[in-house]
Amino acid sequence: MTVVAPITAFDPTEIERISADMLSPLVRKIDEDRVYAEDVMRAYGAAGAYGTHVGGIDGNTDLSSAILSMARTSEECLSTGFCVWCQDTLAWYIASSDNDFLKAEILPKVVRGEALGGTGMSNPMKAIGEIEPMRLKGERVEGGYKVKGLLPWVSNLVEDGYFGTMFHVDVEGSDTPKRVMAIIHADWDGVRLKLDHEFVAMGGTATCNVQFRDVFVPDNFLLGDPAGSFVQRIRPGFTLLQCGMAAGIIKNCIELMKQVEAPLGHVNQYLEKQPADLEAEYEALVAEVLEMAKTPYDLSDEFYLRVLKARLKGGELAVEAAHWAMLHCGARGYVTHGVAQRRLREAYFVAIVTPATKHLRKLIAELEG
The missing domain is CATH 2.40.110.10 (Butyryl-CoA Dehydrogenase, subunit A, domain 2)
Incomplete structure (x- = not known):
């Protein structure tokens, strides 16, 4: 039997407001003082951010809104974007299971942000x-x-x-x-x-x-x-959802490059990568991810290979975009409170969080071998 959790209505306008008005002013404190933005996480739940992908294996499940909401969070702060992924993934585990007790008793609390948690995987x-x-x-x-x-x-x-x-x-x-x-x-x-x-x-x-x-x-x-069979069921969604983190930080790094075009464009033009170069790769990645997000329960090896390659591209492009954002911003990005240096530190997390770059390459090699 499939038990569908009561879902808080998804409100993208409210998610935008939370990101811009609640999260953005906290970013420096989160980074420097290691503050956990619990109020923000609970507010996202009230706005429906964690409830768009919990239809289960028998539902019309699409990860797109979850990925895009996570990306919007990650534009501001990857720490909080990662926490959103953790919450989404906890909901994904339960919704993907055959456990009616968890779906009825725990999943609604997770979806609404009343119970917080993550993935110990x-x-x-x-x-x-x-x-x-x-x-x-x-x-x-x-x-x-x-x-x-x-x-x-x-x-x-x-x-x-x-x-x-x-x-x-x-x-x-x-x-x-x-x-x-x-x-x-x-x-x-x-x-x-x-x-x-x-x-x-x-x-x-x-x-x-x-x-x-x-x-x-x-x-x-x-x-x-x-x-074994449950892990096979959840692993495409588990991995694909992480692309929301990558998409958000890549988009923001491109924006940082654009912000310094007026004062530094006359010299930045000699750098190998320009915002338009990264934007083309970013748009191609997002299009591929959102296409796969429509069928997260496709258990074929061919689909999982596509997911792994997109996730690998997301991590590598996040690091590349942050690298070029730092070079475009120059010294103004290298100071203690510079956004570019924070984004560079955060970008490496996308490349090393499980499954890390080397793990992804191992899995890809095994599937292609």
Whole structure:
């Protein structure tokens, strides 16, 4: 049975107002003081930003509005744009599942921004790709699983928040453990959060290391047991949604280049890349992403390969656009409060957040091989 969450009406005008009037004045404080823009995140929920892509596998699901809303946020601040992706992805997990309890009890709160949270899948995705070991281990008990371990870097996470993650469970008679994916409530017994903001950017993202001390995960919070087919279902959308972050920062970097055309155009004309060059690549990328956003549950290898290539292009173009924005702005972008230097620091995050550039290239090589 498909349970559709009550969805707050999507209001793009209100999302624009929140971005320009609430978020923009906070950007320096978010970057320099590592402030988490919780009020902004909840306001986006009230404006319907997190509810446009939760129709589920049986619905007419389109990621376009979610991606464009995230892009608008990321034009101002990538820390908050990333938090929007975390919230969107949490909703994506639940909406894509067959778990009617989570759809009825948790998803509406996530969609409305009443419950905040994210995706604890950085380590599991890398574990699936044989890049690093799985950090969480579960044991079957009556009514669910008992889980222990230390999960690094779960973002957009507050004390009463939720996040999705995965753990290994030993299987009797097999050398290969099974993977189980679940939604975790940060307020459960045995869950401990510790803020981890030692980054050159992205400090205002409520990023935590999460310790599990024999945490009981009940069966009604499971997304996939085993998780293999569920991961295949969610991975195109998981990856495609990240392109909203890339699109927003690329667009803003192009705008920064245009802003200095009057005072510096006479010398910037000798730089190899001009705003029009990057704009053409940006428009082609956005067109490709929005076309794929119409069919996020296409599980073919051909579609996933297109998604991976678009995501790779987004990360690489974000770094390139930020690089050229810095050179066009010159010294005025290199000062402590310069926007260009912040955007350069933020752009590298798009290229290293899971799946990172090297991970994407690995996945592409495997699919093409």
